[in-house]
Amino acid sequence: AQSVTQLDSQVPVFEEAPVELRCNYSSSVSVYLFWYVQYPNQGLQLLLKYLSGSTLVESINGFEAEFNKSQTSFHLRKPSVHISDTAEYFCAVSPRSGNTGKLIFGQGTTLQVKP
Amino acid sequence: DGGITQSPKYLFRKEGQNVTLSCEQNLNHDAMYWYRQDPGQGLRLIYYSQIVNDFQKGDIAEGYSVSREKKESFPLTVTSAQKNPTAFYLCASNLAGGPYNEQFFGPGTRLTVL
Numbered sequence A: 001a002q003s004v005t006q007l008d009s010q011v012p013v014f015e016e017a018p019v020e021l022r023c024n025y026s027s028s029v030s031v032y033l034f035w036y037v038q039y040p041n042q043g044l045q046l047l048l049k050y051l052s053g054s055t056l057v058e059s060i061n062g063f064e065a066e067f068n069k070s071q072t073s074f075h076l077r078k079p080s081v082h083i084s085d086t087a088e089y090f091c092a093v094s095p096r097s098g099n100t101g102k103l104i105f106g107q108g109t110t111l112q113v114k115p
Numbered sequence B: 001d002g003g004i005t006q007s008p009k010y011l012f013r014k015e016g017q018n019v020t021l022s023c024e025q026n027l028n029h030d031a032m033y034w035y036r037q038d039p040g041q042g043l044r045l046i047y048y049s050q051i052v053n054d055f056q057k058g059d060i061a062e063g064y065s066v067s068r069e070k071k072e073s074f075p076l077t078v079t080s081a082q083k084n085p086t087a088f089y090l091c092a093s094n095l096a097g098g099p100y101n102e103q104f105f106g107p108g109t110r111l112t113v114l
Helices: none
Strands: A003-006 A010-014 A019-021 A023-026 A031-038 A044-050 A056-058 A064-068 A073-078 A087-095 A109-114 B004-007 B010-013 B019-025 B031-037 B043-051 B054-057 B064-066 B076-078 B087-094 B109-113
Touching (some): A023 A031, A031 A064, A031 A073, A044 A056, A044 A064, B010 B019, B019 B087, B019 B109, B043 B064
Parallel strands (some): B010 B109
Antiparallel strands (some): A003 A023, A019 A073, A023 A073, A031 A087, A064 A073, A087 A109, B004 B019, B019 B076, B031 B087, B043 B054, B064 B076, B087 B109
């Protein structure tokens, strides 16, 4: 079985400051890793994913995440945030083997960007 | 445009009534999912279906029912047996057997029990 822990429920930060949203997972098998973003009263949108290869993955809007196998982490970072980044962010995993198509989500982190 | 539609966006229900939430996708995805979202609890899986005419319970199926008569549609019924149905409901889909399992989400339905 897999589980995902997002260590911070809320992260307040000032505009143009850097931010890190933490995600740790537990799994007995290798996993694929995902970050989703949810703006208020909307569905989730995929932000980025780690499938294989380089452990550093980037999104088109400046976010990046690094897969650390030894620490079982997949933290999300952005060097300079904008007001428009205010949203809830979810980390998720999916097992590579015995795959049922299901995702296991963390509890979410609310990023609050202040002017 | 390909995507997932959910209707209605807002739904109000009196206690003791059943209500059905609609989810339709034109992505030609095999698998569909229903999640419930409550503040601070992330997304919890209610039911999922990997093929037409077949579905499985998720982690919190009690008080809910689904059907999958067509590939494009996966309606969710919230029954009167669901003790606390007020929540935001999200539908998702992906390719069954796909190696990456990226799920695509609809815009959600907010259900309020009066």
